[in-house]
Amino acid sequence: GENVEQHPSTLSVQEGDSAVIKCTYSDSASNYFPWYKQELGKRPQLIIDIRSNVGEKKDQRIAVTLNKTAKHFSLHITETQPEDSAVYFCAANGGGADGLTFGKGTHLIIQP
Amino acid sequence: DAGVIQSPRHEVTEMGQEVTLRCKPISGHDYLFWYRQTMMRGLELLIYFNNNVPIDDSGMPEDRFSAKMPNASFSTLKIQPSEPRDSAVYFCASSLSGDTDTQYFGPGTRLTVL
Numbered sequence: 001g002e003n004v005e006q007h008p009s010t011l012s013v014q015e016g017d018s019a020v021i022k023c024t025y026s027d028s029a030s031n032y033f034p035w036y037k038q039e040l041g042k043r044p045q046l047i048i049d050i051r052s053n054v055g056e057k058k059d060q061r062i063a064v065t066l067n068k069t070a071k072h073f074s075l076h077i078t079e080t081q082p083e084d085s086a087v088y089f090c091a092a093n094g095g096g097a098d099g100l101t102f103g104k105g106t107h108l109i110i111q112p
Numbered sequence: 113d114a115g116v117i118q119s120p121r122h123e124v125t126e127m128g129q130e131v132t133l134r135c136k137p138i139s140g141h142d143y144l145f146w147y148r149q150t151m152m153r154g155l156e157l158l159i160y161f162n163n164n165v166p167i168d169d170s171g172m173p174e175d176r177f178s179a180k181m182p183n184a185s186f187s188t189l190k191i192q193p194s195e196p197r198d199s200a201v202y203f204c205a206s207s208l209s210g211d212t213d214t215q216y217f218g219p220g221t222r223l224t225v226l
Contacts, residue, residue: 001170032212043203043217044155051212089155098210099145099157099168 002027002094006103014111019080021106023090024072030092033066033073034100038087047088048075077108085110114138116218118204124224130192133221136185137206145205145215146179146189155203161187162210194225 003026013019025033031052036044050057050064050073057064061080066073077084087107091100117136125131137144145160159169164181172179176195181187191198201220207213 034214036217043219045217046214049212049214093211098143098162098207099160099171100215101157102155104154 002030002092002101004090004092004101004103006090006106008106009104010107010109012109012111013080015080015082017080019075019077019084019108021075021088021090021108022072023074023092023103024070025092025101026071027092027094028068028071030094032093033064034091035064035075036089036091036102038089038105040086044089080108080110082110082112084108116204116206116216118202118218118221120221121219122222122224124226125194126226127195128193129225130190131194131198131223131225133189133202133204133223135187135189135204135218137187137204138216139185141206141208141216143207143210143213143215144181144187145207146187147203147205147217148200149203149220150200158189160210191223194223196225199223199225 006023034049037047038044048062048064050066061078063076087105089105090103119134146158149155158171159179161181179189201222203220204218205215207215
């Protein structure tokens, strides 16, 4: 089955700086890579996703890049703000499957 | 749209008791997923349904766990008998179609087994 590794587990950045979270996956057949944000005690919420037919996608301050050859994808958040503080999860669909395999999460801390 | 609805939001029970978690997916969504979240294991897929039919239950930890979807608007996850290691947050999610469609999560049920 699919295996997703996520790094770092904790990331602390100054407000206004950029944050980058990286994930690798094992199943070359995976073709869908969503990123979820989860605040304490809340449900995971999709913030951006990318499908394997594109290499990059951007939505305002958030961008995701995908390298299919290397089997890794990354989340980039620019001009970080206090409300960006949360746990971020990457996931992959394991190609041919419909359920998601999640990384272990990154706790992003925005320092004022 | 009300989004995915789960009940109860919190459940505290004693070891050996039966627990039933409930989920109502977003209307019109053909796929329903059950996930479990713990600090140790993160977010894990337990089982998912397509058009009310279980497709993959390989994530169900053991025979104590069972899930049903009797109709398009209702699913249950049952644990019998419950054990302390079952304590976790259980999320239900739904999507319009499978594969590369967005999965929308419900608010979760926090289960504590004493």
